[in-house]
Amino acid sequence: MLIDPSLSNQKRQPGLVVWLTGLSGSGKTTIAIEVEKRLFVRQIPVYRLDGDVLRQGLNADLGFSPAGRKENIRRAAEVARLFENAGLILLASFISPQRSMREFARSLVPEGAFIEVYVQASLETCIQRDPKGNYQRALAGKIPNYTGIDQEYEEPVNPELVLNTEKLPISACAARLVDEIDNRMTVLKQRKNEEG
């Protein structure tokens, strides 16, 4: 499912989309930053995206209505696809509460080039952490459609990995995810070599 099967794209290293989903405050970006560092020191091409970054630029025109949130994830998935196509490991941290949107993101990249990571923490814990103060604002009615408060979070049914940040420290979560990425990259590279 390469967008642009030019000669050079076909010879590229395989890319990978690592999609971290979970409630706000569950630890998605914290884990992604730690994983990024660990891959980076090994000189593996890696980049990281999250909602805050995209809403500063590409998605600055979008609001927080259900339609705006859906379009936010659609564009994130399309950008992730481009990075995968470019041969990078793309760490995407998005609440992405709807299964359908996560399945859409998966559908954009070649079979196997997508890892869904459920970053799990109870709503109570996330409200307690509330790193951006958003739960407080949502509970006060100041942010509508907030996931966990007045929008449902649809738990992943069959994610490649579940990381429970109430039970495991961040460093252990990151280590598990790096292992998962390494294993997957081995498979993808093997397939690429067999094809090439």
Add this chain to the structure above:
Amino acid sequence: MLIDPSLSNQKRQPGLVVWLTGLSGSGKTTIAIEVEKRLFVRQIPVYRLDGDVLRQGLNADLGFSPAGRKENIRRAAEVARLFENAGLILLASFISPQRSMREFARSLVPEGAFIEVYVQASLETCIQRDPKGNYQRALAGKIPNYTGIDQEYEEPVNPELVLNTEKLPISACAARLVDEIDNRMTVLKQRKNEEG
């Protein structure tokens, strides 16, 4: 102007946006493909974007009205910024007829990390080449707002490079652009080392 000045981003290789502008049929993508190959064999991280690729995915929701075309370029510029931030050389081929949009794209990346390339060919030549048959359709009134036909192309005032594809073969255009990229990357790396 890093979006996300994380530790790993600051240590990355500098990225570069190479923005190829010019009429449809001027040779932007043909040059970009050749440059991509030449950089790729040297193992330089490079990726290529153009309007056709983006309109298959990220920009599939956009039409060809003036507003749709402007939003197409805005998103292209924002995606280019992400690739620059990721430390890649991003070759962006977009007619991008308005100076203001090209200046917007330039404004998103750090000083020096943007090369504007004017791929020049006369309208008569482009109409004669008409690789996609679009000029024929536009002249028949079937594509509105087509650049060169019923929308003005604003020539670059001070581009880093002009490549005239009526006077120079593609291989020579590509060679000149690779030289320009190499020179610019030398400066950017030097600056990064001095900062770091």
